[in-house]
Structures are given as structure tokens and as C-alpha cells.
Amino acid sequence: MSSCCHPRPTPPTGPAHPHPLDPLSAEEITEARRILEKAGMVHDTTRFPLVLLDEPERHTAAAHRPGDPVVRRLRVTLLDTATGTAAEAVVDVTAQVLLAHRELDPATDGQPQLTFEEQGAVDAIVKTDPGWRTAMAARGITDEAMELAICAPLAAGCTPDARPDRRLVRSLTWLRCDASDNPWAHPVGGLVADVDVTERRVVRLVDTGAVPVPAECGRYAPEFTGPARTDLRPLEITQPEGPSFRLDGPLLTWQNWSFRVDFNAREGLVLHRIAHRDGDRERSVLHRASLAEMAVAYGEPDPSRNWVAFLDAGEYGLGTNANALRLGCDCLGEIRYLDAVVADDLGMPQTLPNAVCIHEEDHGLLWKHTDIFADEAVESRRSRRLVVSFIATVGNYDYGFYWYFHQDGTIAFEAKSTGIVQTSAVEPGAGSPFGTEVAPGLLAPYHQHLFCVRLDAAVDGPANTVEEVDVVPLPDGPGNPNGNAFTTRTTVLADSAQGGRLADPAVGRRWRITNPAVRNRMGQPVAYTLVPQPGPPVLARPGSPVARRMAYGTKHVWVTRHRPDRRHPAGEHPNQHPGGAGLPEWTAGGESLRETELTVWHTFGPTHLPRLEEWPVMPVDATGFALKPTGFFDRNPALDLP
Structure with a gap:
């Protein structure tokens, strides 16, 4: 250790x-x-x-x-x-x-998410299909190599010619040199098998033509990457008196924060009843917070690949794919782990060990001032934050999800993508306008990660209103004689028809969740502001199967009236669903969003244009957002730090 x-x-x-x-x-x-x-x-x-x-x-x-x-x-x-x-x-x-x-x-409902039993059966079903074996042999792949192949179980999406009652998994094939090889280095191009997992057979084979299988291996284990660096000295993180947080069962308290830690099979980590103590008052901020859905949508037009788009929470389950976290690797410092209990395919309880990690970490400078008028008297405070996290592996990607609680009242969320980029095959050196050739003949296709968090707002109580705030320059004229003035423009999102919003970095757009019934000492409504880090919304064309199924990704922010059955932004059962469920249904218009129980859904994430430096294993790519108190406190809430 x-x-x-x-x-x-x-x-x-x-x-x-x-x-x-x-x-x-x-x-x-x-x-x-x-x-x-x-x-x-x-x-x-x-x-x-x-x-x-x-x-x-x-x-x-x-x-x-x-x-x-x-x-x-x-x-x-x-x-x-x-x-x-x-x-x-x-x-x-x-x-x-x-x-x-x-x-x-x-x-109309879609299909339930895939079971592990179904996913595990796909490889053998495809490998026994005569059509698949004929297509593989036509590519010069031997029987021995076929047995080492990986026929991946991929969510089928919803194609126009698919029977909705047929429970489908689509399978792409990757090869391995041996059982320890990295299969993502050797994609078999132009071949996809549709598997009916109820009938346990291949019901359709799409073969758009052979492409050379990339030969270069993509191994990344220490024995294949050369001698390890020797110039890193130990970095010790110690808390001799233990951490500053306290756990009473699922109830977590730290500094002035308190909330309940939950974990479920679909979303993974869920936080309930998030509140901040302000003097002798316990003030609510969020009733519930979770990563409610995430999509990975690829951009290749070839018929064997143009359907590749996954809803990892609704089709696979983020919670059931959680890692057992390890000290020194996934988490560092004085750690408290929590196990999670989910149901397995047979409906029996299964314990996921070390599914949730809780720890504190130094976060640099929190505030400082040097008083140049008082012999340069200096006051500064160090920032520490509480981290609650889990990591899930879905297919080729590994995702770390981190909730951060800061001493100044800020809540932040970060999603870290790592693992291995999904690959396809091209003619060596030919490249593609739809991806990056990361090794000879090995294409890492362009794609999007579209994370969606569900935030059940409770800013000093349940009766909240959301305002969109832009920063705008004043026009030239008597009110702006020197042309330097700028101010804010506020739009109240009053009706559910206004609920879907796009970010705009040019005007610094953010969204303020207010409680008009509670005022700060300056007479303004208390608020928390969602500060985004926006990327492109879903790039698939409007009306396409991908855009219909991942409609939540067409906007950066959605605001809906809270309802107990409004749980998932792409609907209850997005597997093989034709699309349009969830947020598009809930924002049709006619529901007042003023001073009521609201859910704010925030979509964010990178449009990933892979780099050579991300092969054969990808350094972490981080994305996220912050919720910042905005007149929620009457002054800096971190003045009392030692």
C-alpha cells in the first residue's frame, strides 16, 4: 500500500x-x-x-x-x-x-434496459451465426481468430425498419491477438449483426464491405509501455485527526453542509435534501441532485455505424456498472467508502463494494487580501472542498462523477471521461472527415458526450422561479456617452413553453434560481445561479433517430414543474424507444413556472474530436458546471475560516 x-x-x-x-x-x-x-x-x-x-x-x-x-x-x-x-x-x-x-x-413505452445476462449472451450468439462466420472468412479471418473476437453488445437504438416488440442488441466486432490484447485496436469494419436476445439468434446482418483490420496493437499495461518513471517522490495526504466530515448512516455533514447520500442502479449516486447552515438556520438548496442521463452519440454516416448512439443510464444502468474503488488509485487521502446495494438480473440483492468515495481535498486559495494602506497587512484563507464521487465503466469508456461542496456555499459537479475511445477501421493513411486516425487504419470517430443532471430546486423552500440572465452592452447614446457601459438583461421563465434554453457564451448566459418570497438584506430575492460550461448541443439533424431519442440534448437547460413521475429526461424506458419522451413532453406549454416546485435539467459535455495523445488509453477529459450562491447569503459565508 x-x-x-x-x-x-x-x-x-x-x-x-x-x-x-x-x-x-x-x-x-x-x-x-x-x-x-x-x-x-x-x-x-x-x-x-x-x-x-x-x-x-x-x-x-x-x-x-x-x-x-x-x-x-x-x-x-x-x-x-x-x-x-x-x-x-x-x-x-x-x-x-x-x-x-x-x-x-x-x-410506445420502449424496452427495459439491457440485463447483464443478455449482454453476456451476445458474443456466443453472433459467433455461431453462419452469416457472420462467412463474412469474417471473406475478410481473411481464420476460425481461430474468430474465437478470439469480441462481439460487443451494443444498445440498438431505434431504426425505422425494426419491429418494436423485438428485443434487439446490435453487435460490432473487434479482434484480439490473444486473450490479453486490447480489442479496440482491431475493429472489423463494415459488419454489424442484429441479435434478437429473446430468440437468441442473429436476425439481420449488415455488411457494407471489407476494410483492412488494423494490425497494430494498442496495449497499455506497464509491461508494454517501457520502464516507469523514477523521478516521482511520495506525495502524502494525511489527516492525523481524521476527516472533518461526519456520517450518520446516509446523512453526511461537513462544515455547514448537510445532505443524504443515496445510490441506485440507474443513476448511481443521488444526493437528497442538500442544505446549508447559516447561523442558526438550516437553509435548503436542492431537494435532489443526480446525473439523470448521459448520451454518447457518434458522427459516422456509414450504414454500419450511423446508428451508434447510446443512453448509458437508461440502456445499461450507471449504478449497476459502478467500480469497486481502490485507495491510492481511484481515491487519495483519508477516505470513507460506502457500499451500494442493487438488484441483480434475478431480482436478488447484490452488494457493490466501495461504490461511493467521500473525502476532503485542498482546493488552493479561497480568499486573500493584502491591505496596501496598513503596512501590507495580509489576510488569506485556504480552500478545502468535500468530494462525493463514483466511477462507472460502460463498454469502452470509464466515467468518474464528482459532486463538490465548497466552503463559500458553491456546489459544483464534474464528469471525467477516460478509458478507451471507440474505434472503426479505415484504409491505412486515408483518414476520414468523421474522425481521427490514431494509428494506421484505426479511426477514432468524432462523437458527443451529453450529460444531463437533474436538480430538484429548493432554494430556501419549494416555491422557486428561474430567471435567465444575460450580460449586454448599452447602446451608444446619452445613457452611455463613452460606450463602456454594460448591464444585465433578465428573462423570467414563466411558462413551461419557455423551459428549453440554449447557452450563449457571447452574453455570459446563466440561470438564476430564485425564491421571490425570501429576501436578503438588500431586499433582493435569495438565489443560486447555475453557471454552465457549454458545448454544442446534439449535432444530429433534427428529426433523425438520434435527435429524437436524445432530445434532451437539444437544449442546455430545461425547466419543468416538478412531478413525481418526471424522473428521467429521455423517458422511463429509452431502450429502443422511438424518441420524444421525457423533456419534450413536459415542456409543451401551459404550466406556470413561477414560484412553484421546479426541476432544472442541465445538459453539458464535450464534443470529442479525439487526439493522437488519447490512444491507446485516454487521459481524463473533464466537464461540468457550478451552482453559486447569488444573494443567498448576506456576505461572504467563509469569513469565519481559521
């Missing part, structure tokens, strides 16, 4: 009482399955693509006090692998009753 790793955890004291927003327990998952079995809804071929807490109304959660009774309900998605039929159920594990059940119509 490295000297900079401190494995002793901060032991939680344990919750004094259960809370309606506690993470799911193994016992609750087991009980939900038992209730469904008793109701005759579980058979040998039944699988559980998703089991989630049916979160209580925010008023119920806000009104809860220690010792109050707690009612726990679970939302369960069921899949019959023999027929492909699917259903949703709501189970009350407190009263031990089935509350609701309905079958899903795949034509």
Missing part, C-alpha cells in the same frame, strides 16, 4: 431512525421479489432489469422527523426472457402488498 493511502475508514455512527430517502437495503429487495413471487409474477424465465426506490413526495420527505413511521415502496421492471414481454410493478414492502402492475407496450 502506498504511503499516501490511508485505509482506515471513518466509521459511520449508524442512523438513529430510518428515513424515507434511505438507500435500498438487501432485505427490501428480497421482500419485493417475494411479494411478486406470491402474486404469481415471477417464473424461471423472469428477469429484473431494474429495481428502484419509489421515492416519496418531496413534502413527505421534508416533513419527516426522527421516529416517524416510514413507508417504503419499490418500482420493479420485469422481463420474461422466453417471450420478451415486460411489465412494471410497484411494491409496498412495508405493508407487504403489490400496489400496481402494468404490461409495457414496446411500441
